[in-house]
Amino acid sequence: MNKIHSNNLNHQEQTSDSNNLEANDNLDISQFHRVDINLYPLFIAIFEQKSISKAALILCISQSAVSHALQRLRQQLGDELFIRAGHKMLATPFSEQIYTPIKQALLTIQNIATSQNSFDPKAIHSLKIAVHDEIEPIIFPKLLAHFHSLDLKIQFLSAKLDRKTMFSDLSIQQADFVIDLKQHCPSNIHYQSLIEDHFVVCSQQKNVNKSIYLNAPHIGVSSRRTGQLVEDIDLNRQQLSRQILLRCQHYSTALQVLAQHPEAMLTIPKLILQNLHYADSIHVHELPIALPKIDIGMYWYQDLAHNPRHQFLRAEILKLAQLI
Numbered sequence: 001m002n003k004i005h006s007n008n009l010n011h012q013e014q015t016s017d018s019n020n021l022e023a024n025d026n027l028d029i030s031q032f033h034r035v036d037i038n039l040y041p042l043f044i045a046i047f048e049q050k051s052i053s054k055a056a057l058i059l060c061i062s063q064s065a066v067s068h069a070l071q072r073l074r075q076q077l078g079d080e081l082f083i084r085a086g087h088k089m090l091a092t093p094f095s096e097q098i099y100t101p102i103k104q105a106l107l108t109i110q111n112i113a114t115s116q117n118s119f120d121p122k123a124i125h126s127l128k129i130a131v132h133d134e135i136e137p138i139i140f141p142k143l144l145a146h147f148h149s150l151d152l153k154i155q156f157l158s159a160k161l162d163r164k165t166m167f168s169d170l171s172i173q174q175a176d177f178v179i180d181l182k183q184h185c186p187s188n189i190h191y192q193s194l195i196e197d198h199f200v201v202c203s204q205q206k207n208v209n210k211s212i213y214l215n216a217p218h219i220g221v222s223s224r225r226t227g228q229l230v231e232d233i234d235l236n237r238q239q240l241s242r243q244i245l246l247r248c249q250h251y252s253t254a255l256q257v258l259a260q261h262p263e264a265m266l267t268i269p270k271l272i273l274q275n276l277h278y279a280d281s282i283h284v285h286e287l288p289i290a291l292p293k294i295d296i297g298m299y300w301y302q303d304l305a306h307n308p309r310h311q312f313l314r315a316e317i318l319k320l321a322q323l324i
Contacts, residue, residue, distance in 0.1 A: 036072065036073075039073040043070075043073060043081065043102060045059055046066070046082055046089055052066050052070070054172050058173060079094040079095070081095045110306075119308035119312060122152060124154055124312070127155070127157070128159060129156075129157070129179055130166060130174075130178045130180075131158055131178070131180065133161075134251060135179060135180065135296060137275040138271050138324060140156070140158055142320055143156070146323060159175055166180070167185060170300060171188060176300070178299040179296065179298050180296070180299070181296060185299060188301065188303070190299065191297055191298070191299050192318065193295050193321075194298055195297075195321055196296075197296060198269070198293055198294060199270070199294070200269075200270045200284055200285065201265055201266070201267055201287055202278065202283070202285075203258070204259075204261075204262045208265070208288055210289055213265060213288050213289060217243050218264065219248065219261075219265070220246070221247075221249065222249070231291060238289070251266075251272055252276055258279075258282060
């Protein structure tokens with residue numbers, strides 16, 4: 001009973017101390033000899049990622065180093081901070097309480113440290129973008145040409161997009177940006193539109209109207225194994241449907257098949273079509289049914305919004321909209 005009572009008193013004192021820290025405007029510099037400020041970015045990384053391994057990846061250190069640093073921070077703050085639950089590290093009530101003040105303090109220090117330093121774009125050595133296979137030919141040739149005109153020696157890496165992990169990849173900085181179709185994203189991920197596109201219809205038929213379009217066999221393209229095609233989702237909203245002759249992974253394959261089937265049709269984004277070769281027998285028509293515009297843009301992790309390197313890269317990538 002004495003031990004439980006003691007723990008409760010410690011927790012109450014700890015909570016009171018935390019509240020006092022938030023309200024105390026008197027800085028006692030003499031206290032900082034025992035504070036290791038490098039432990040606090042580590043706290044933020046574990047809190048946000050709920051994982052020691054992901055925090056280690058962000059901080060570019062080993063998992064063992066993260067574990068030892070966390071132990072030092074636990075001793076310094078007098079709290080467990082995180083409790084393992086399966087594969088996740090869950091924050092204690094004390095961690096929940098101190099997360100926001102610590103992050104605000106670190107952001108203030110970061111902004112002070114970077115505001116007086118003039119950023120030199122020539123210090124950028126690499127740029128990694130996760131992008132869908134079909135969008136890559138639209139983006140990367142012009143992206144490289146643009147950065148080459150700036151006389152920057154940057155190594156570019158186009159990574160295959162995995163939509164299941166794209167947001168977590170950004171948060172652990174496995175990619176600087178994702179370029180993909182617009183979709184709902186978490187609050188810690190930002191999106192900015194780059195290009196607007198629209199669907200057209202390819203067919204060997206010289207004339208296409210709504211009736212011909214809906215009654216023709218169609219070639220559909222999707223990287224997903226199952227699920228409706230984007231076009232069919234919008235057609236179903238209009239209580240319309242079509243017959244799918246073939247579902248394949250790439251538009252280049254679809255165009256080859258289309259050349260073998262005179263009655264078939266392919267619905268394809270216009271910008272993607274402009275980067276592909278197709279048979280002379282294939283005609284391009286405007287879509288006889290209204291479908292929404294295609295919005296292609298870039299995603300990035302919100303904590304990098306004020307990073308000078310990231311700001312420069314975003315501004316230059318945004319100029320692609322004027323080049324495409």
